[in-house]
Amino acid sequence: MNKLIVKKAAVLGAGVMGAQIAAHLANANVPVVLFDLPAKEGDKNGIVKKALDGLKKLDPAPLASKGKLKFIDAANYDEHLPLLAECDLIIEAIAERMDWKNDLYAKIAPHIGADAIVASNTSGLSMNALAQGLPEAIRPRFCGIHFFNPPRYMHLVEIIGTQSTDAGTLDALETWLSSRLGKGVIRALDTPNFVANRIGVFSILAVMHHTQAFGLGFDEVDALTGPKIGRPKSATYRTADVVGLDTLAHVVKTMQDTLPNDPWHAYFTTPAWLQALIGQGALGQKTRCGIFRKQGKEIQVLDLAAQDYRKSAGEIAADVDAILKMRNPADKFAALRACPHPQAQFLWAIFRDIFHYAAVQLESVADNARDLDFAMRWGFGWAQGPFETWQAAGWSDIAQAVAADIAAGKSMSRVALPAWALESGRTGVHTAEGSYSASKNAYVPRSTLPVYQRQLFPERVLGETALNPEKTGETLFENDGVRLWCLPAVDRKIGIISFKSKMHTIGDEVLDGLIAAVRHAETTLDGVVVWHEAPFAVGANLQQVGEACAAGQFDKLEETVEKFQRASQTLKYAQVPTVAAVQGMALGGGCEFVMHAGKRVMALESYVGLVEAGVGLIPAGGGCKEFAVRAAEWAAQSATPGEVFNFLQPVFQTIAMAKVAKSAVEVVEMGFAKPSDTILFNANELLFVAIKEARAMADAGYAPPPMARGIPVAGKNGIATLEMMLVNMKEGGMISAHDYKVAKSAAIALCGGEVETGSLVDEEWLITVERRLFVELLKTPETQARIKHMLETGKPLRN
Template identity: 35%
Template sequence: MKRLIKKVAVIGSGIMGSGIACHFANIGVEVLLLDIVPNQLTDAEAKKGLTLENKAVRNRLVNDNLAAALKSNPSPIYDKKFANRISTGNTTDDLAKIKDVDWIIEVVVERLDIKKAVYEQIEKYRKPGTLITSNTSGIPIHFMSEGRSQDFQEHFCGTHFFNPVRYLKLFEIIPGPKTKPEVLEFLNEYGEKFLGKTSVVAKDTPAFIGNRIGIYGIMSLFHLVKEMGLTIEEVDKLTGPVIGRPKSATFRTVDVVGLDTLVHVANGLYDNCPNDEAHDLFKLPAFVQFLLDNKWLGSKTKQGFYKKVDKDILSFDLETLEYRPAKKASFQTLELTKTIDKVVDRFKVLVKGKDKAGEFYRKSFAGLFAYVSNRVPEITDDLYKIDDAMKAGFGWEHGPFQIWDAIGVEKALEFMNELGEKPAAWVQEMLASGNKSFYTVKDGATYYYDLTTKTQKKIPGQDAFIILNNIRESKKVWGNSDVTLHDIGDGILNLEFHSKMNSIGGGVISGINKAIDIAEQKYNGLVIGNQGANFSVGANLAMIFMMAVEQEYDELNFSIKAFQDTMMRVRYSGIPVIAAPHGMTLGGGCELTLHADKAVAAAETYIGLVEFGVGVIPGGGGSKEMALRAADLFKKNDVKLNILQEYFLTVGTAKVATSAYEAIDLGFLQKGKDIIVVNKDRQIAEAKKHALIMAEAGYTQPIRRKDVEVLGKQALGAFLVGTDGMMAGKYISEHDRKIANKLAYVMAGGDLSEPTLVSEQYLLDLEREAFLSLCTERKTLERIQFMLTKGKPLRN
């Protein structure tokens, strides 16, 4: 039976419920969000003479919770207008409306008696066949559906989202005793394809997969930090980006999540996993109990392991149990990894460290490896699901078994044995069978060691993805130090950047041109995309700064023209060129996206022309392209200046879209032309598909534009008056005004006496001249230098 999800009901509007509701709204689903009726009036309601029968009062909890979610930062919703897809109500007056929904998601308080009471009410109105799932993070699924009808139990399971729902990709699916296999199959595919999640089917064990391993990891560190006499700053330094974990690392993450939340899950594991070999690690250390007793729970109480006082950050001292100024942490072992760009290549170096950092890594990894090996097959039959859960739910770049492989399975067993950590017997069986690693790559697909067959088995579901890591060498067509060109099949190439932060310098520029040359000669199309953290942070700023400081203006002019010419080559090549932006897509990365035939953007794309922050205007065709896009929107009888002004302000205020959907509103992506995918893992495959469609439809090389309408003095005068007013009001500095006026000159098409049709090249020449003139300004050089050294913009 084909199942469509047109409308969902979310019961419970707290942080998780509102987050789930917003994410379904993100993907275009109609949402009914319900919560209980308040049992008393607020003072404000009483003063207005309202009663508990008033509809606004009855829906106060749900409306307040949703409003708070929509105001939160980072936002749970791609575009504020998507909130119109959510209607609210209460479980007393509106529960009957669930008869019209396709999926009911319960997100009420974590108490079995309350959940069962809610299900009893739901069953009165739920139509047979409707999906019914719980977002519980710990209550056994088999307890919840007891006493419910056969149809209810067959369509019931756990669907555990992680908070924040929009940003964390893990979607755990936990079957009940009678859940139909087709329900699990549907939810698994729906999570991946529509919700953009990493779907993981877990067993009905305490805390499932993500929290079982994640909470073990944090609790074991709580004990290890005391044993080794480390500070919280040292642990956060050791467990952050250096090993591919979030910047918040361990203790800052606990502050953000809330210590009470962590303790709730840890206590549940302590109570419900008496036979777990690491059982005692789930017992709270004294310093955690001290924080709990004082209700110092983290961000929600303004203090936890860290505390901000004015502008100073204080740290909690685990010995004195008092706050003190934060101390900078440094280790010799970490210094050895500074030249190793790939996180996966650092692990071998880290565990060999001779200092306290090396000892910490050996001890923490030894415990983690032993623990995860002993959880297979207890919490899952397939080891890759543990890695998937930790990457998608906790933001780890590599899962435990991947890290173990990176160190070497046998090498890690040596220090595990020395430290008394015992892995599961199947690990030795795996090695004895001739399998020396948990994963292998064959023919572009990843295989994992399967305990049942004792062979390497292909991870299912990969056919929908193109994984660049798996084809980087086998499908390489060409490359230099900054890019690699792969054949991704069906006559389509993919150009991957791997410069620092995927910045665009000489190597990338030559790589783009070479890729187009090769594609035009032998292939059908080109995708420009990568699977790093970000698409591209823009032009190589250090190179621009060096040439400007040395006053090598001819060389700088040549470099900027090469950038512009390359963007025009992307636009006017003989084959379709598809950009696949995701993450940070700034400056030159944005300009590349603007000039592609089509963008296939990840929903989580943060795109913008941010050059103002370093004292210049977009110089790689961005200023030209925004003027062109504005002109293409001009209609007869429009106030054309208003349209152009909107685009001018977008560039002049360095706006960055916080999602691909917002990028459409700002003009960086185009509705009806560009494509948005929610699951970034599918992005390259989707981009390939669109390149192929364009090629097979008979792609014709476009003709260069000579019909861009510019408004001349009419626009220039208005913009200059505006910047004068902004400066007079002290909203911008004198240098800000100078930059804005240069941009105004370009986007107006100069001081032409009347609206005129001009060529793209005319605008590019104006843009390049303005960019170069700003590079001669001392204040611009100060801004560039400040950005390079401090990583943030300077206002001067």
């Protein structure tokens, strides 16, 4: 397999998907040329430039940083097609019209480089039919590459080969997509709507059918089909609004037109009420009105009986809710089948029909059951795929119940379950040897592509042999808070420190364990990695802090803060390299540990920040100290050594406003990490790369940095300048008196205390200042009220 190197890419079509695919390529530092039709008036690149401007306004942000926009160049088909010759990857993402795509392929074909991969982002058109629109020489390098919306955040990409696609091309593309763009890749068969949309859209149609059959409201159904059954918060009808009702109708129409022999074909139609909404221009979220709408602060839902909107309630019956809380899946499904309440019967019906459809269609839509389940998890946000859910609930019992409903005419189709699903002794489709392939009548193991060797703990489907990070490897040290362990097969001399607390909060047991684990590593290992599955750490254990405040144990709290600072310093000045492997949230004290590690390896989706101001506190695990030290280092490289204030001003705003970086790129931009740190797009590669980084540092003769001293600080003048900002904000009613007090404390800590400007201090002085200010804030009733409110509601209190 030749390695795919993409030095430059092109995206054809600057619509919603095309622009966001270009954005994610730019996130990965791939220069992109984004094409569209020439504008009829003014700048011929006007259509693309408008799309690029729109990228900066979208939420969630498609760009990891607005600065990534510089990697995207605007182009149009009239003037810039020769630029395609420079592109190693060309992704077509125009509207789902075969004739339009063929016209475009004819236009671009003369300009495509000899080795370039050409791919269509079609969501369901035949790839073999599309390939006929390209010259024969290009067809071995042509395939489908179906991203899901939004491309930055949705893990799934479906690759669809044609009869002509070179196998090595698909392997190289899968490798690149997995590692460079961080995607979960499924090899889909060339059938209408491929895997995820085929199963997912059928699931939506089944929900719509049974909503009407059982007389339920749209809000009621969304309450039932969201997190309660392992689906996203947007559930069914809110998801339809987000996707766009016109888009949903188009996908349904594709199934209607291209699947005439599907046994469920009668249901591949847009309900009359949905057609009416589309006809009125109520297309969902993009028109601010669809199945749901917002009137003032009130969320309203369409009521078909009243032919009008009403307040959304979405209540679940108590007996049905009790069933959904059952832990044993087999008991839960048996109870749903037995319960006469319409909500329970509705839930059984939608599960029954998705099990039925997935089993019948497996042979024609996917190579194996694992691919189908992952497609639904990664593309639709389901906690489990349909086969996993079926297997967990007891394969044989569910299969017999589905078959009985088919025989009784209760299911949406009378087609029989395939024989393999009813085999005697079958316990599921996922086993230690692989996942069942209906087309091969065999269990298929996972891909052996080398890129997957970088994923030490990949996602697994239910029933697969799964390595559990908490029980894997060789334990070297352990207490109630952390486990120090290693993976001998990877590197016996690089230790892994994993927090054991819920959400990886940092309490006394974690602090004691971290310090002890690093000391152990210094004497027996070559380096350590701080890693556990996301989140990295959501901050200090507020429960412990709140209880100590209530008991008036402020001396004990000061001791804990001092221990926190010592733990951070231990990471920074360890005699072996320390690498923080970060994914998900690293907030408050978690952020401070990230800042103090010798190096950081971060997943792109890392959300890092010093958020202590939200509970009326300041960073005191060394966070303020570390920024003061970095300010001095920055100033030493500038034209005015000792002038640290210009560095501190944006840092002060970040801390006072509890800003959180929303990507690893922003983590670096906001100063929580360094430009030399490593950013990965696939979080499953995090531990592998972090171990390799620690090994490289050790082999290079790692020595910790010398303890900083002679640190010039901003002192009184810096504090006074920052306080002027606070005075204006307080007088303008933008912050409360306690907000003022908290922010001023942060200013004092960042500026090195109330000393003369330019005074030289050491790190011990700085952490003493931040510790004293932190404890003073803890003693205030306002901060104690904020901590209590956060513990009770999970939300900040503004007092």
